[in-house]
Amino acid sequence: xxxxxIGRRATPVLAGACLVLSGLVPSxxxxxxxxxxxxxxxxxxxxxxxxxxxxxxxxxxxGRLDAHLGCDGSPSSCAIYNEGVGGNTTSQMLSRINGVLxxxxxxxxxxxxxxxxxxxxxxxxxxEFNLTELSNRASARGVDTVFASIIRFxxxxxxGTSKDPQVADLRARVTxxxxxxxxxxxxxxxxxxxxxxxxxxxxxxxxxxxxxPPPCGANRTVDPVGHxxxxxxxxxxxxxxxxxxxxxxxxxxxxxxxxxxxxxxxTTYTWKRDPGTRATWHQLEIDGPGGTVHSRWYEARFHCGGxxxxxxxxxxxxxxxxxxxxxxxxxxxxxxxSEPGLFTVLAPPEPPNPLAPKxxxxxxxxxxxxFEWSTSANATEYDLEVTGxxxxxxxxxxxxxxCGGxxxASPPSPPLSGGAYSWRVRARNGAGTxxxxxxxxxxxxxxxxxxxxxxxxxxxxxxxDPSYMWTGAKHTNYYRLEVFFAAxxxxxxxxxxxxxxxxxxxxxxxxxxxxxxxxxWRVIGGNPLGESPPSVSQAFTVRPCSPQSRQVQNQVVTSxxxxxxxxxxxxxxxxxxxxxxxxxxxxxxxxxxxxxIQDGFSVSPxxxxxxxxxx
Amino acid sequence: xxxxxxTLLALTACVVAGAGALSGADLVQAxxxxxxxxxxxxxGGWELRxxxxxxxxxxxxxxxxxxxxxxxxxxxxxTGTVAQGARSNLxxxxxGDRPTERLPPPPDRFGLLRTxxxxxxxxxxxxxxxxIEGDRHDATSVLAAEWLGDRWGPVETVSPRxxxxxxxxxxxxxxxxxxLALWSGFDGxxxxxxxxxxxxxxxxxxxxxxxxNAVPDITPAVIATRSGALAAWSVxxxxxxxxxxxxxxxDAWSLEAVSxxxxxxxxxxxxxxxxxxxxxxxxxPAGWSIVELDEEGGRLRLLRAGSASPERxxxxxxxxxxxxxxxxSPAGGLRRVSALAVPEPREP
Numbered sequence: 001x002x003x004x005x006i007g008r009r010a011t012p013v014l015a016g017a018c019l020v021l022s023g024l025v026p027s028x029x030x031x032x033x034x035x036x037x038x039x040x041x042x043x044x045x046x047x048x049x050x051x052x053x054x055x056x057x058x059x060x061x062x063g064r065l066d067a068h069l070g071c072d073g074s075p076s077s078c079a080i081y082n083e084g085v086g087g088n089t090t091s092q093m094l095s096r097i098n099g100v101l102x103x104x105x106x107x108x109x110x111x112x113x114x115x116x117x118x119x120x121x122x123x124x125x126x127x128e129f130n131l132t133e134l135s136n137r138a139s140a141r142g143v144d145t146v147f148a149s150i151i152r153f154x155x156x157x158x159x160g161t162s163k164d165p166q167v168a169d170l171r172a173r174v175t176x177x178x179x180x181x182x183x184x185x186x187x188x189x190x191x192x193x194x195x196x197x198x199x200x201x202x203x204x205x206x207x208x209x210x211x212x213p214p215p216c217g218a219n220r221t222v223d224p225v226g227h228x229x230x231x232x233x234x235x236x237x238x239x240x241x242x243x244x245x246x247x248x249x250x251x252x253x254x255x256x257x258x259x260x261x262x263x264x265x266x267t268t269y270t271w272k273r274d275p276g277t278r279a280t281w282h283q284l285e286i287d288g289p290g291g292t293v294h295s296r297w298y299e300a301r302f303h304c305g306g307x308x309x310x311x312x313x314x315x316x317x318x319x320x321x322x323x324x325x326x327x328x329x330x331x332x333x334x335x336x337x338s339e340p341g342l343f344t345v346l347a348p349p350e351p352p353n354p355l356a357p358k359x360x361x362x363x364x365x366x367x368x369x370x371f372e373w374s375t376s377a378n379a380t381e382y383d384l385e386v387t388g389x390x391x392x393x394x395x396x397x398x399x400x401x402x403c404g405g406x407x408x409a410s411p412p413s414p415p416l417s418g419g420a421y422s423w424r425v426r427a428r429n430g431a432g433t434x435x436x437x438x439x440x441x442x443x444x445x446x447x448x449x450x451x452x453x454x455x456x457x458x459x460x461x462x463x464x465d466p467s468y469m470w471t472g473a474k475h476t477n478y479y480r481l482e483v484f485f486a487a488x489x490x491x492x493x494x495x496x497x498x499x500x501x502x503x504x505x506x507x508x509x510x511x512x513x514x515x516x517x518x519x520x521w522r523v524i525g526g527n528p529l530g531e532s533p534p535s536v537s538q539a540f541t542v543r544p545c546s547p548q549s550r551q552v553q554n555q556v557v558t559s560x561x562x563x564x565x566x567x568x569x570x571x572x573x574x575x576x577x578x579x580x581x582x583x584x585x586x587x588x589x590x591x592x593x594x595x596x597i598q599d600g601f602s603v604s605p606x607x608x609x610x611x612x613x614x615x
Numbered sequence: 616x617x618x619x620x621x622t623l624l625a626l627t628a629c630v631v632a633g634a635g636a637l638s639g640a641d642l643v644q645a646x647x648x649x650x651x652x653x654x655x656x657x658x659g660g661w662e663l664r665x666x667x668x669x670x671x672x673x674x675x676x677x678x679x680x681x682x683x684x685x686x687x688x689x690x691x692x693x694t695g696t697v698a699q700g701a702r703s704n705l706x707x708x709x710x711g712d713r714p715t716e717r718l719p720p721p722p723d724r725f726g727l728l729r730t731x732x733x734x735x736x737x738x739x740x741x742x743x744x745x746x747i748e749g750d751r752h753d754a755t756s757v758l759a760a761e762w763l764g765d766r767w768g769p770v771e772t773v774s775p776r777x778x779x780x781x782x783x784x785x786x787x788x789x790x791x792x793x794x795l796a797l798w799s800g801f802d803g804x805x806x807x808x809x810x811x812x813x814x815x816x817x818x819x820x821x822x823x824x825x826x827x828n829a830v831p832d833i834t835p836a837v838i839a840t841r842s843g844a845l846a847a848w849s850v851x852x853x854x855x856x857x858x859x860x861x862x863x864x865x866d867a868w869s870l871e872a873v874s875x876x877x878x879x880x881x882x883x884x885x886x887x888x889x890x891x892x893x894x895x896x897x898x899x900p901a902g903w904s905i906v907e908l909d910e911e912g913g914r915l916r917l918l919r920a921g922s923a924s925p926e927r928x929x930x931x932x933x934x935x936x937x938x939x940x941x942x943x944s945p946a947g948g949l950r951r952v953s954a955l956a957v958p959e960p961r962e963p
Contacts (some may be wrong), residue, residue, distance in 0.1 A: 159703075
């Protein structure tokens with residue numbers, strides 16, 4: 001309406017100490033200030049705010065409201081920003097509001113408009129549409145709307161009371177909007193005209209009678225609709241304050257979910273509204289290991305039903321520990337934060353550690369196995385996979401049914417016959433399936449071993465206690481060596497553990513010297529299921545030792561050479577290896593320094609061995 | 616003072632006299648005969664002023680809210696309303712050099728509210744009047760009556776009571792003599808621009824102009840062109856109200872794409888010779904814009920005048936094609952701001 005906007009726009013219209021201007025208080029404190037936006041036309045701007053023709057300089061109702069709301073400059077106090085523009089219609093406000101809302105984070109918007117729309121031939125239907133859109137714009141930024149009905153046109157003004165039905169109808173529409181949304185209404189409609197009779201002394205007094213001073217004169221603007229004067233703005237401020245201070249700020253909500261351990265990033269957060277209050281918005285804040293993950297205001301009318309509220313913030317949380325808290329807000333102010341709701345977002349479980357079976361099992365009959373592994377934290381299920389020897393087992397077990405303490409044990413498997421097997425296990429929970437464990441092998445042996453194959457000695461030797469060499473069969477636990485006189489009769493018998501063999505190649509001496517003569521020897525393998533048939537018998541001769549007769553000098557070796565007792569090997573350039581200890585007597589080798597080889601040696605094919613004279 | 620810059624707005628404040636400001640209730644400008652003439656509520660009552668000469672007192676009710684001023688061959692006709700308690704009465708008066716002549720109100724009144732009176736003038740003669748009438752703002756009919764020289768003819772119903780508000784009536788007399796009426800009517804969902812045409816066969820059934828949509832279409836203006844008429848109104852585009860133009864040729868309307876700055880509102884269509892000027896306020900940037908069109912409604916240029924004044928100005932043609940917007944003061948001064956051509960805005 002006429003009259004320039006009062007010049008206090010975009011600054012807090014706070015009296016006294018409530019000068020919460022940017023830069024005057026620490027940002028953390030400033031962030032707590034509850035910011036009100038007074039959006040409207042000249043009546044919000046405070047036009048015609050005067051008494052007896054003298055401006056009050058109080059800034060209309062927003063300038064008076066701070067005292068009623070207790071905006072005292074403290075960090076948790078409030079500030080009111082006047083964005084009333086003279087002559088503005090709600091249609092025009094739609095083009096202003098985005099810029100206004102961008103200026104600072106507001107908490108609540110005090111929205112009063114429509115007077116100029118009526119004056120400019122706009123329907124109440126469109127005014128209601130515009131007010132709804134304005135409120136939607138605020139809502140989209142987390143700002144609550146306090147709707148306000150407009151005051152009646154001055155009955156002595158140029159419109160008389162002809163606009164009363166439209167103003168009253170607009171009041172009903174605004175009341176409906178308030179009911180649908182915040183529930184807060186500053187009902188200015190009956191303010192200056194209770195019981196249908198208006199207090200003319202609360203209106204600006206120059207209405208529609210130009211040229212007829214007093215009160216109108218050449219220096220006073222005619223008011224075509226009816227603005228409050230200073231006393232009218234006083235009443236209007238009280239009306240806004242009454243709507244806002246009718247209730248205390250909201251109480252404390254109670255987070256309900258998520259809580260505890262959750263299998264995946266929660267999609268929904270729920271809380272109980274504090275009973276007895278009507279928070280119109282709730283702020284949900286989610287904190288994680290790296291700080292605040294999410295903080296946003298949610299409008300209660302969209303997210304709450306009955307006593308509970310739920311929102312889907314669209315936040316994807318990585319596994320870890322989190323908390324969320326909630327606080328309510330009304331146009332009156334913010335409530336306190338709730339206690340944090342703690343929850344942990346699971347990751348897929350770590351792989352278990354297989355415990356048993358592993359190694360070799362001897363049984364003539366097929367064996368059923370119980371597979372055991374260490375538990376994985378937060379696992380709800382385990383997958384077991386066993387393969388080998390034409391068998392494949394894949395089972396899934398509920399952790400609750402097979403685990404106790406720190407380990408889990410499967411039910412007995414189907415019997416497994418002889419063969420090599422491997423197995424692995426993995427864990428699963430609501431966050432997914434973890435990786436497989438390492439494969440663990442085990443073997444089922446169902447028969448005695450095959451007979452070994454004897455090797456050395458198989459010729460004439462000088463060493464009276466040679467190292468007997470043979471190749472054993474798999475799954476042999478021990479060997480029994482038998483040496484016989486060639487003429488008949490057992491000379492000696494020794495039993496050796498297979499554990500000391502190099503793979504299946506075994507080499508053992510008996511520790512007992514044989515007298516020169518002819519002998520045979522054989523070896524038998526054994527395991528828990530029995531002994532193998534004896535190997536074939538190998539003949540050999542022990543000859544007296546004559547050291548000088550077996551010297552070998554400068555001999556290029558292209559295949560394995562066995563060096564026997566009584567043979568002195570000296571000063572050798574070994575060249576490329578590898579060198580493998582073979583059977584034979586004690587030998588001393590000098591090669592590029594000294595290497596002492598016990599019990600003979602051999603050189604692999606392709607290697608070169610030069611033997612020289614003992615220095 | 617004028618500049619050829621397309622983007623620079625030069626503001627020229629010529630005369631500022633007196634104090635206070637005038638609202639839309641205090642001012643109305645003739646739309647097509649002499650743009651330099653306007654009716655204003657002066658400090659001593661209503662005055663018919665000329666921008667380049669003096670003013671004459673006009674005997675009109677002090678509480679008149681003027682709606683239209685149209686030129687007649689021997690003066691002007693002003694229409695408006697005067698509130699009497701809860702009633703809103705029509706005022707139709709012939710003014711000019713002769714004493715003010717109040718015409719009787721149209722007959723057969725049935726509603727408490729009679730608003731939006733639009734005089735229908737052709738060839739300098741008052742031919743009729745259209746207005747809105749009802750007991751409530753949202754239960755009104757659009758009515759019209761022919762002026763028979765000394766009395767009103769029977770009241771004609773242009774649009775009966777609708778499902779909601781019918782408001783912002785605008786009318787024009789077409790070149791062939793037909794009457795054209797447009798208004799903003801609530802269709803049960805939102806406000807639409809509705810039109811009806813009166814020929815010898817009577818008024819056509821009201822129709823939407825531009826089809827149905829789900830957003831408000833408000834405050835139409837209309838002016839006759841050589842081949843039909845040009846209408847302008849504001850439509851909400853989801854973020855802002857913007858300007859929409861439509862041309863009537865024969866019996867068919869053609870619509871222009873929505874255009875204009877953010878918050879393009881309250882258009883008024885005026886004629887200056889063979890040019891049509893659609894003046895409307897804008898919110899971003901704040902000020903006023905003028906769409907200048909040729910006789911057929913073809914766009915010629917866009918002009919802007921920056922001014923923080925929220926009050927509707929009058930449009931003045933200074934010389935050649937130079938345009939000014941001016942804000943009269945009650946005491947008699949004019950604050951003038953040059954309107955300068957600017958590029959047509961890109962896609963809003």
